[in-house]
Amino acid sequence: AQTVTQSQPEMSVQEAETVTLSCTYDTSESDYYLFWYKQPPSRQMILVIRQEAYKQQNATENRFSVNFQKAAKSFSLKISDSQLGDAAMYFCAYNTGTASKLTFGTGTRLQVTL
Amino acid sequence: NAGVMQNPRHLVRRRGQEARLRCSPMKGHSHVYWYRQLPEEGLKFMVYLQKENIIDESGMPKERFSAEFPKEGPSILRIQQVVRGDSAAYFCASSPPSIQGGIQYFGAGTRLSVL
Numbered sequence: 432a433q434t435v436t437q438s439q440p441e442m443s444v445q446e447a448e449t450v451t452l453s454c455t456y457d458t459s460e461s462d463y464y465l466f467w468y469k470q471p472p473s474r475q476m477i478l479v480i481r482q483e484a485y486k487q488q489n490a491t492e493n494r495f496s497v498n499f500q501k502a503a504k505s506f507s508l509k510i511s512d513s514q515l516g517d518a519a520m521y522f523c524a525y526n527t528g529t530a531s532k533l534t535f536g537t538g539t540r541l542q543v544t545l
Numbered sequence: 546n547a548g549v550m551q552n553p554r555h556l557v558r559r560r561g562q563e564a565r566l567r568c569s570p571m572k573g574h575s576h577v578y579w580y581r582q583l584p585e586e587g588l589k590f591m592v593y594l595q596k597e598n599i600i601d602e603s604g605m606p607k608e609r610f611s612a613e614f615p616k617e618g619p620s621i622l623r624i625q626q627v628v629r630g631d632s633a634a635y636f637c638a639s640s641p642p643s644i645q646g647g648i649q650y651f652g653a654g655t656r657l658s659v660l
Contacts, residue, residue, distance in 0.1 A: 434582050464647040466648075468651075473633040474634060474653060474654050475653045475654075475655065476638075476654075477649035477651075481591075481647075481648060485659035488550075493583075511653065522587055528647040530576060530593070530595075530600065530640075531647055532578060532590040532593055532601060532604070533580070533588070533590065533638075533649060534590070535580075535588045535589070537586060537587045538586075545565065
């Protein structure tokens with residue numbers, strides 16, 4: 432069975448600094464997709480970034496980038512120039528693509544301080 | 546293009562009552578997924594439906610829970626004879642028929658409180 436592990440229950444970063452959230456996963460599939468979702472206090476799940484396992488290049492979306500290490504089954508999220516609005520729960524997730532359920536980690540609560 | 550719509554946002558039920566949660570997917574989306582989030586936990590998959598068909602219900606409790614996605618109208622998650630342990634946030638997500646890259650778009654969730 433696929434599992435997703437986030438070992439950091441809470442992280443804190445100062446405004447304008449950089450923070451990295453960790454995620455590891457376990458799968459026997461060769462083709463799959465990895466995601467980071469953000470859940471602010473409103474509870475809305477917002478897609479931050481997506482990585483396709485067959486692509487070696489790390490995904491980037493503005494201030495958000497990932498470090499995808501397929502052999503190590505590691506998928507960390509780097510947030511640069513942190514802003515107060517980045518404060519939220521961040522969930523790492525995995526699926527095998529079309530018509531496939533998402534498997535989520537337990538989340539990392541990110542605090543952004545002045 | 547409206548996003549995934551869930552209603553109600555909050556639902557309060559007494560033990561033994563029935564709860565009905567509704568989800569309207571994004572326009573053009575024919576795949577619907579339901580997830581449950583217990584307090585301080587991640588989302589757990591419950592069921593995956595396409596129009597008039599349940600494709601994967603491996604995460605659904607065996608009793609009291611059911612889901613449907615009729616040809617017309619929203620998807621419904623139904624919980625009969627609710628118990629306190631059913632208190633959680635229930636999220637619906639949708640994706641288009643020709644999905645690219647597994648992306649699912651989420652609604653804002655329904656928070657169910659069982660008294």
